Amino acid sequence: EDDVFSRTASRSLSAGSRQGVRRRDSFCKLFPQDRTEVVGPESFALHAVLGRGSFGEVYKVAHKRTGQVFAMKVLKKSRIISRNLVRYAMTERNLLSYIRHPFIVRLHYAFQTPSYLVLVLHFCSGGNLAGLVASEGCLPEALGRLYIAELFLAIEHLHERQVVYRDLKPENVVLDDAGHAMLTDFGLSKEGVEGLRGTRSFCGSVAYLAPEILARQGHGPPVDLYGLGVLFYEILAGHPPFYTRDREQLFRNIAGAALHAPARASRPAERFIRELMHRNPARRPGAARTSELRAHAFFADVDFERILAREVVVPPLRRGSPALSTLSDGAPAGRAETRTGDTGKVASPFEGRLEAQVRRSWSSVSQDVAGWEFATPEGAPKAPPASGTSTSSRRE
DSSP states (O other): OOOSSOOOOSOOOOGGGSOOOOOOOSOEESSTTTOOOEESGGGEEEEEEEEEETTEEEEEEEETTTOOEEEEEEEEHHHHHHTTOHHHHHHHHHHHHHOOOTTBOOEEEEEEOSSEEEEEEEOOTTOBHHHHHHHHSSOOHHHHHHHHHHHHHHHHHHHTTTEEOOOOOGGGEEEOTTOOEEEOOOTTOEESOOSTTSBOOOOSOGGGOOHHHHTTSOBOTHHHHHHHHHHHHHHHHSSOTTOOSOHHHHHHHHHHOOOOOOTTOOHHHHHHHHHHTOSSGGGSTTSSOGGGGGGSGGGTTOOHHHHHTTOSOOOOOSTTOOTTOOGGGSOOTTOOOBOSOTTOOOOOTTOSHHHHHHHHHTTSSSOOOTTOOEEOTTOSOOOOOOTTOOGGGTOO
16 A cells, blocks of 8 residues: 555664654744744645545645645654654655755645644646556556656756655656656655665565665665666556565565566667666666766657756647546546535544644643744745746746
8 A cells, every 4th residue: 555655664763753842833934034924724725635545645735825736745743753754754854845856846835733744745736657557557658758757857866966765656756737747755765875885774665676675785876776667667567567466476576586578668668677677786777877877778869958848748648538637627547536525625634623632732742843844935836837948947
């Protein structure tokens, strides 16, 4: 089961993940030096539930003052703290607070209540890649190559900043209004990682684990190159490589089974997948420097500068396919919205007797996560640029 907050198989984290006790209001200030507006639960109108997981929910919300739509990720503090996962939540919040890239979902606000940690993110109306692949069975190679090129640019950007992502899978790729791929969910990412064996955590989603993680011999940036290969395989085949419901057999397959390329893959695509999924991370293209993957023969006709500038239009699927449609006529593939009716109210996690009780008793319980609050330096959120707009207007 895929969680709103990525599940990890790592060893128990130290109790030091818990933050200090400090009472604060459930809001963060915008322009604290010259404005008085605050952002908290009352700043947003809930429109729909986009997803649920073990650690919380994701909602489609609208900023009441500006009307801009966001995705609000609401994490239950009790579950995060009881499992010593505050470190992962803080990593996601910290990374998204400074990472700016055309193919990485942007964080606009972060605030907390006595019971919840909240991230307010850019809303991508096209659902996720998992839903698109499920609805189509598999995707055309041309579309898959564009998506892999976009995600590669996002991964390249992270690796240049010594960040490994470690959780590449279709559920973590969302599609924006123009159908472009956007990387989201940074709960398993890690900063300050260099070299082939720069970190040793055992983490990830089981069907997408790299061999070096299974071997517990340490891993580094090439783990994400393997992830790109697995992702491209699933785009072309409709399922991940080596997959079986038997967990132990799946691990044996990842460690040593023969890789059978997707039947629909061209020869260059097959070679690309095989090389990225090489079990020796040092032999993957881009292992020494991620940007070297740009020179791979599979990308011979790819203009990365035009892709980075979002000037390459996402190729359409077969005529009449609703897979890349926006939410104007309902939820697209991969985005299951739960509503109480067109005029009904979505149940808020911030309301009810339990939350009120927690608010009244919240003083000595170690549930305040220091340093969580965040608001975009620009202040009021701006509408994203239309497809084809140069990244110079997107990167700030």
